[in-house]
Amino acid sequence: MIELKDLSAGYNGVETVHRVCALFPPGEVTVLIGPNGSGKTTLLRAAAGLIPPMSGAVLLDGRSLGEYSSRQAAQRIAFLPQSRTPPQLSAERLVLHGRFPYLTYPRRYRKEDREIAGEALRQAGAGELAQKPVCSLSGGERQKVYLAMAIAQDTETVLLDEPTTYLDIRCQLEVMELARELSRRGKAVVMVLHDLNLALRCASRLLLLENGSLQAAGPAEELVRSKSLSRVFGVQVRALPDKDSVHYVFSPLP
């Protein structure tokens, strides 16, 4: 399990995330929310070990992430960045590269890796796309293929940076359902979401960031009740309970 301990991080010597303490527990979908520039992506990249902490630490099962080799870390943590160059690889091959952290000499993928990759594609609902070049797919299909790659990577933690941006509503819901399915299987799923509505509905836990500091953490109802959500975003939030879920309505502050 990943634990952030007083984590500060940033780029080029400028600290944009300040002393954040948080846990990414297995079996939960943890969603990072916050206004533009609040440090969500920086936090996620630091948790993935892509940028070093400026102070504090990212702990993986109690040991600093830096103590793991990059291969070991890649067997435990998967990370999907938001912007990607769509590759000319076939979907099948891209997903197969999710097995790269497990590659041993002679550096070729084994039959077992191929089976895992094929199964991951099916689980992501992209089985029929196997032979297509990823660059010829639609945004939603592409996202599913990348998620399949993360599934094939077979890690206990999956970090996703804005996995639903630019997708139409159906694909958004499918991606979120897939994320929840992964958490039900015991993975810790952590994602940055820009869409507050989607975030409140789908997260089991939310981390609310403002100017790089953690303002609140907990389930959606709690963040709404404590008013921290409306304070940080500067909007009024009302919860409307429905049959089996809660809907949220946002309106400008009076």
Next chain:
Amino acid sequence: MKYSPISSTLRSKPGLVLLLGAALCLAAALASLCLGAASLSPAELWEAAFAKGATPASAILLFVRLPRTLGALAAGAGLACGGVILQAVFSNPLAGPNIIGVNSGAGLAAALCCALFPTAIWALPASAFAGALLAAAAVFTIARKSGASRMTMVLTGVAVSSVLGACTDAVVTLVPDALAGFNSFRIGGLAGVTLRQAGPAFLYILAGLALALMLSNELDILSLGEDTARSLGLHAGRARLILLLAAALMIGSAVSFAGLLGFVGLLAPHICRLLVGGESRRLLPASALFGAAFLTLCDLLSRLLFSPFELPVGILLSFLGGPFFLWLLLRQKGGRIHD
């Protein structure tokens, strides 16, 4: 990108494409051995190859045609594979050896080597290799510092190329004696290639290809972008360095005897990508074969087109390559495929 039915049929049969490439290579090599100022029929070629004493035909074959054909095959394969690697390492489809200054780096190093150590012919490939590597590393570092955009890298390449070109001009002007043949080096051509040059280069290029093929997974993963590569556990920096070494080895070796040939490293990978897709383990051998066949055929054409006069093949390549590069640029803008 729209894939035509032909290309999608071929993509599902990569073995067939490789076979086709090998056949094309063989045919091009045979034609290159037979045709020229004094043409030989295949039967005469056979006779010349296995003649006991030295006949005029066997002399032509051994000292002119064979080195030239071997040189064309090796340089074509080396530049094409070098192009594949550069495009993946820079994750930029416009990265070709002549676009991003790798050729000019090799050129400057070769010019310096000729000027400072005029007798050390053996050092030429090594210095071209070092020049190619340094130029690639410089462009990569500068482009990364100044921003991640595709165009930044091309512009950095242009700037670095022009500085390196100016240095080369300075060397050529200051030490004119050592560089009598430099003009033809700059244009790029395969006339006057000897076996002593082409032989070692051929081996270096094969070694580079083997190294690149061993790292084909890494090459694929690098093309996915830095963050994805690192989160898959790849040491991106180390992998890039080793792959740039392989590319510089191949490009430097090619440039050391064939001069600054442009656009093979851009044309062959793009055409092969349409035929076999983007997987490096297929793209590398396909590009090697098609690049080799393409350069051999272009060289043959440049020999025959204005016979008995001969056009340096570099001129022909630039004629073909320039418009192709423009087409790539324009397509990119419309399609948004490559970012």
